[in-house]
Amino acid sequence: MVKSFGQFLLFMQSMLVRKERFAVLWKRTIDECVTIGVNSIFIVAIVSAFIGAVTCVQIAYNLTNPLIPKSTIGYMVREMTILELAPTITSIVLAGKVGSSIAGGLGTMRITEQVSALEVMGINSASYLVLPRILAAILMFPLLVVLAMALSIIGGYLAGSLTGSISAQEYIEGIRSDFIPYNIVFALIKSVVFAFLVSAISAFKGYYTEGGALEVGTASTTAVNNSIIAILIADFVLAAILL
Amino acid sequence: MIEIHNIEKSFDGNPVLKGISCTFETGKCNLLLGGSGTGKSVLLQCVVGLMQPDLGSITFDGTVFTNNKVQIRQEIRRKIGMLFQGSALFDSMTVAKNVEFPLQMLTPEMSAAERRDRVEFCLKRVGLENAGDKMPSEISGGMKKRVGIARAIAPNCTYLFCDEPNSGLDPLTSLKIDELIQEITYEYNITTVIITHDMNSVVEIGDHIIFLYKGLKLWDGTKDEILNAQVPELKEFIFSSSLVRAAKRIDDETHSGVENL
Numbered sequence: 001m002v003k004s005f006g007q008f009l010l011f012m013q014s015m016l017v018r019k020e021r022f023a024v025l026w027k028r029t030i031d032e033c034v035t036i037g038v039n040s041i042f043i044v045a046i047v048s049a050f051i052g053a054v055t056c057v058q059i060a061y062n063l064t065n066p067l068i069p070k071s072t073i074g075y076m077v078r079e080m081t082i083l084e085l086a087p088t089i090t091s092i093v094l095a096g097k098v099g100s101s102i103a104g105g106l107g108t109m110r111i112t113e114q115v116s117a118l119e120v121m122g123i124n125s126a127s128y129l130v131l132p133r134i135l136a137a138i139l140m141f142p143l144l145v146v147l148a149m150a151l152s153i154i155g156g157y158l159a160g161s162l163t164g165s166i167s168a169q170e171y172i173e174g175i176r177s178d179f180i181p182y183n184i185v186f187a188l189i190k191s192v193v194f195a196f197l198v199s200a201i202s203a204f205k206g207y208y209t210e211g212g213a214l215e216v217g218t219a220s221t222t223a224v225n226n227s228i229i230a231i232l233i234a235d236f237v238l239a240a241i242l243l
Numbered sequence: 244m245i246e247i248h249n250i251e252k253s254f255d256g257n258p259v260l261k262g263i264s265c266t267f268e269t270g271k272c273n274l275l276l277g278g279s280g281t282g283k284s285v286l287l288q289c290v291v292g293l294m295q296p297d298l299g300s301i302t303f304d305g306t307v308f309t310n311n312k313v314q315i316r317q318e319i320r321r322k323i324g325m326l327f328q329g330s331a332l333f334d335s336m337t338v339a340k341n342v343e344f345p346l347q348m349l350t351p352e353m354s355a356a357e358r359r360d361r362v363e364f365c366l367k368r369v370g371l372e373n374a375g376d377k378m379p380s381e382i383s384g385g386m387k388k389r390v391g392i393a394r395a396i397a398p399n400c401t402y403l404f405c406d407e408p409n410s411g412l413d414p415l416t417s418l419k420i421d422e423l424i425q426e427i428t429y430e431y432n433i434t435t436v437i438i439t440h441d442m443n444s445v446v447e448i449g450d451h452i453i454f455l456y457k458g459l460k461l462w463d464g465t466k467d468e469i470l471n472a473q474v475p476e477l478k479e480f481i482f483s484s485s486l487v488r489a490a491k492r493i494d495d496e497t498h499s500g501v502e503n504l
């Protein structure tokens with residue numbers, strides 16, 4: 001464990017020495033933004049909209065006390081979405097999609113000697129292959145989390161209205177009550193930390209793959225597992241520190 | 244010229260290279276010959292800098308490569324072109340982009356038009372002028388090797404390393420790849436090092452052959468000398484080839500020189 005962490009730190013350091021030219025880094029980062037961000041919009045939209053919908057319906061189901069106003073459902077959907085569901089669930093979904101893609105892609109490049117080809121050309125493969133992925137994840141995760149927040153709240157609105165659990169007016173009233181802007185900042189900080197963890201852990205696992213196709217699959221699975229565990233630990237630590 | 248002096252390399256206490264010293268000469272096809280597991284690939288990886296030897300030194304045209312400053316190692320690496328066993332083409336790029344890649348990365352001063360001309364020239368040189376828009380997954384193994392060669396020579400490499408360029412190819416395609424490597428070596432007067440265990444390559448392009456056995460250099464010489472070498476391990480290796488055995492049998496029967504093959 002300690003040895004792996006040491007290797008991880010050395011990996012991070014190797015990425016930052018002998019960096020490629022800014023133009024190359026920029027182009028690579030934009031390409032990765034498309035892969036990591038744009039290509040993940042659909043899955044993030046589906047997951048967040050349904051989570052918002054289910055959250056709304058389930059809170060309405062549990063809220064039987066007539067003394068509690070129905071607008072509380074909207075309030076709770078908003079709080080749960082912004083504080084936890086949007087950043088954490090989105091990041092866990094992205095750990096599965098993006099993390100496995102990063103680990104699988106780098107692992108395949110490693111076993112087919114594409115990484116060696118870069119090294120022989122005198123190119124710092126860690127800097128060329130990994131740094132743009134991490135930067136792209138740090139740029140795109142917060143945007144996807146903001147999208148997830150919006151769609152989750154809209155999902156709750158539609159579910160509440162369509163099932164008759166809550167009227168549109170009550171839902172909007174709940175959404176607007178006692179809003180704390182800092183919660184958005186907190187969620188964005190979380191998304192940046194999760195982005196780094198998912199991309200860096202997945203890249204580390206993929207970059208050091210040895211063997212063949214079987215090991216690439218193992219690296220992808222390990223990358224997703226480790227990323228999710230790291231997200232959950234970081235989630236707790238950040239909540240304890242920042243809230 | 245590449246000079247290798249007393250290179251040693253072990254893995255988990257198991258020695259793979261045991262004090263190998265040899266010279267790869269400029270303008271010649273230098274063949275590293277030997278069976279599987281004799282240390283050929285490890286030696287090549289040490290020479291190109293993908294692996295650090297435990298002991299010994301490697302010198303490229305008088306400049307020490309091993310344990311030298313990063314900048315100097317980078318300078319040398321930028322003169323190296325390498326054809327990998329599996330070609331190692333970048334899957335996400337077209338053939339033309341693969342060839343252009345080292346130019347983009349290593350020669351930023353080149354304009355896009357100059358790069359395009361160079362790519363066209365290199366692809367034409369390896370006979371693939373019409374394959375530029377294809378993806379690596381759409382071309383055959385032999386074509387991949389050609390693209391690998393084009394990518395290696397694109398930045399005007401001084402040293403060309405080929406790791407089993409014939410593996411997985413039919414005899415005719417192998418011959419064409421061998422001839423292409425030889426032509427390029429002579430045309431640009433570069434130092435070419437080829438890992439092989441293919442006797443056809445030895446008799447075809449072996450200007451200078453180094454035979455490795457269990458991490459030791461047992462013999463070096465030319466293709467004209469190899470059939471008369473008096474090293475038992477080398478003789479066993481050479482005559483394990485049915486083709487060479489048949490040639491030897493015919494030679495014995497007709498008393499004509501096998502070296503005239």
